[in-house]
Amino acid sequence: MEKLSDIGEDALIDRVTVGLPLGPEVVTGPGDDCAVMQSSDPEVYELLKTDCLVEGVHFSHGTDPEQVGWKALCRSLSDIAAMAGTPRAALVTIAVPADHDVSTVEGWYRGLKKAAEHYGVSIVGGETSSLPENAEIAFLSLMLTGTVPRDRCLFRHGAKVGDRITVTGRLGGSFVSGRHLDVVPRLREAQWLASAGADRPTAMMDLSDGLAKDLPRLAKASGNLGWRIDFEAVPCHDDCDVGAAVGDGEDYELLMTLPSESADELLKSWATAFSDLPLTVIGEITESEKTPLTGGWEHFRKG
Amino acid sequence: MEKLSDIGEDALIDRVTVGLPLGPEVVTGPGDDCAVMQSSDPEVYELLKTDCLVEGVHFSHGTDPEQVGWKALCRSLSDIAAMAGTPRAALVTIAVPADHDVSTVEGWYRGLKKAAEHYGVSIVGGETSSLPENAEIAFLSLMLTGTVPRDRCLFRHGAKVGDRITVTGRLGGSFVSGRHLDVVPRLREAQWLASAGADRPTAMMDLSDGLAKDLPRLAKASGNLGWRIDFEAVPCHDDCDVGAAVGDGEDYELLMTLPSESADELLKSWATAFSDLPLTVIGEITESEKTPLTGGWEHFRKG
Known part of the structure; x- marks a missing residue:
């Protein structure tokens, strides 16, 4: 029997996304930070995102539930930011065993509401489910919609040979330090970048699985290009x-x-507009040369 | 410590939905079969739904994975039907332990694709996550969008005293018989009903938790009315x-x-339009009298 740990997340996704039904209103299906759909306004795209947090995988048992709620929404908001979009509505699914304490779930919602209010998102519904009693886990799933002007939407594809590989902020140590709980989605920054006309990014995504995993995805989406990293x-x-x-x-x-x-x-x-947040060139896109990168997070893979 | 089993799903939802941020574009937030949002077309509402299936709760271990996938999408489609809507796009979240077999996940996707093709839904993305190794469960969550003409949208609220309580099809024994795996969302039927002008339903929802749970919800949403059931x-x-x-x-x-x-x-x-599916009056809405109803499914409650 072939197990998920034998093939890893990326190969699983490659397999199950073959032959997915995609109607003519789909601009971008699986593979980018958000799905992109045409809307009834020809000048506006709709963005759709789903994301989940699992206790024991994305956060530790005993983590302040309000921080968990904040992270749950802001992770998805970071994907809306990656397309230079504006978030709109969220739905929340939680699944927990019946012997789970009420105060934790209330804490999650406090964090969700705080993030939603801060970033102007409506929480319009959701779903609650019990888990079997012996399941010692807790599960939060977020569904998020957003919009982006058609001519401002930034995709993973579009990078060209010679383009400068650039990142916002500082990287690393997020889980160990606990910073991962205080996710700050770069919504305003992304919208600013997308409005830079011909100077705007040729491709963009958010760094959730680490540069070592995410940069190769951007380069692959842009026509199997390479990268040189300093x-x-x-x-x-x-x-x-x-x-x-x-x-x-x-x-x-x-x-x-x-x-x-x-x-x-x-x-x-940028330095004038966002003096507190560095924007740093770390390399360039190449035709095929690939600076070796190690690490990065992939579900199901061991070690 | 207060546990979820002490208060049950309905009380939990009442608590966490207090004070949710809801912007002016929200027509209906939590509490109906779908959330309803204004769209960029003033004549069209957007519908949003999230739903989940848990192994051991919504389906048994060993269930044909293709049927699980079919059920996962069609349950959500039934909620789009409950608003008289047309489905549009789905995103799929799965969470399974790394030692789970690949073929089950592939089977789920076969069922999802089959249902999506049958009902004209695009599967535009999703999320995969590992679960801790000791978690002997599997989790599928669906996010679904749809649309409905503004003047055709049917809500849970709107029932009036004297209205005839009516159901499609036949009820009961769904889980024991295995019929729950072959969900047929009543999309076409609901659209037909919503197009009946002044004769159309005053309120509508789908029967997922059983008449004993769902009818009181409809009556409550319609201004704390009652019901008489024959x-x-x-x-x-x-x-x-x-x-x-x-x-x-x-x-x-x-x-x-x-x-x-x-x-x-x-x-x-109806009998002319849908000769194979009964439409049956089973009672009427009252001002306050309530025929006692027992049973119905509520998460977290024991027994």
Whole structure:
């Protein structure tokens, strides 16, 4: 019997997404940070995202439930940001055993509401389910919708040879330090980048599984391109080294490629607009050369 | 410590939905079969639904995975039907332990694709997560969007005293017989009902938790009204009695209230349009009298 641990998450997704029914209103199906749909307004795309948090995988038992709720919504908001979108509505699914305490679920909702209010999202519904009594886990799933002007939507594909590989903020050590619980979705920053006309990113995504996993996905989506990374340029958090910054994941920063001819100019404007958040060039897109990257998170894989 | 089993699902939902952020574009938030949002087209509402299936709760270990996939999507489609909507896009979240076999997940997707193709739904993305190794469960969550013309949307609220309580199909014995795996969402039927002008239902929902749980919800949403049920009129499946028909749940038929003056006329037209599916009056809405109903499914409650 073939197990999921034998093939890993990426191969599983490749298999099950073959032949998915996709109607003419689908702009982008599986494979980007959000699904993109045409809306009844020809100038506006609709964004759809689903995401889940599992106790014991995405957060530890005993974690402050309000922080769990905050993270649950903000992780999905980070995917809306990755498309340069504006979030709109969320639905919340929770599944917990019947002997779970009520106060934890109420705490999750406090965090969800706090994040929703902060980022202007309506929580319009959801679903609650029991889990079998012996299941010592808890499960939160988020569904999120958003919108983006058609001419501002940024995809994973679109990077060109020579484009500057660029990241917001600092990377690494997120899970160990607990920073992963305080996800700050880069919504405003992404919208600013998408409004930069010809200087805007050619491709963008958010860093959730780590640069080592996510950059190859962006390069693959852009026509099987490669990458050259200058490790000394990678902006690390003070409490970790460049290995952690490349491999840890859970950064929820933006990874993008900038046209080489205008990257310097854009970085200057950025420094004025967002003086507290670095925007850093860490390498460039190549035709096929690939700087070896190790680490990154993939579900089902062991070790 | 207060546990979920102490308060039950309905009380939990009442607690956590207090003070949810709801923007002006929200027509109906939590509490109906779908959330209803204004869209960029003023004549069209957007419907949003999330739903989940847990192994050991909604289906047994060893159930044909293709049937599980079919049920997962069609349960949500039944909620789109309950609003008289047309489904549009689905996202699929699965969470399973790493030692789970690949073929089961592939089977789920075969069922999901089959249902999506049959009902014209695009599967535009999703999420996969591992579960801790000791978690002997599997989890599927569906996110679904749909649309409905603004003047055709049917809600749980709207029933009036004297309205005829009416159901499609036959009820009861769904889980024991295995019928719950072959959910047939009443999409076409619901759209037909919603197009009946002044004769259309005043309120509608789908029967997922059983008449004993669901009818009180419809009556409560319609201004704390009551109900009188004629048990002899309840259309039971051949393999079960009226107790099962009222209490079992998982029927995925439509429960609606029809204006008394035109109900007979509508039933006649129905019989021509849908000769294979009964539409049956089983009682009427009252001001406060409530025929006692026992049974129905509520998560977290024991026994």
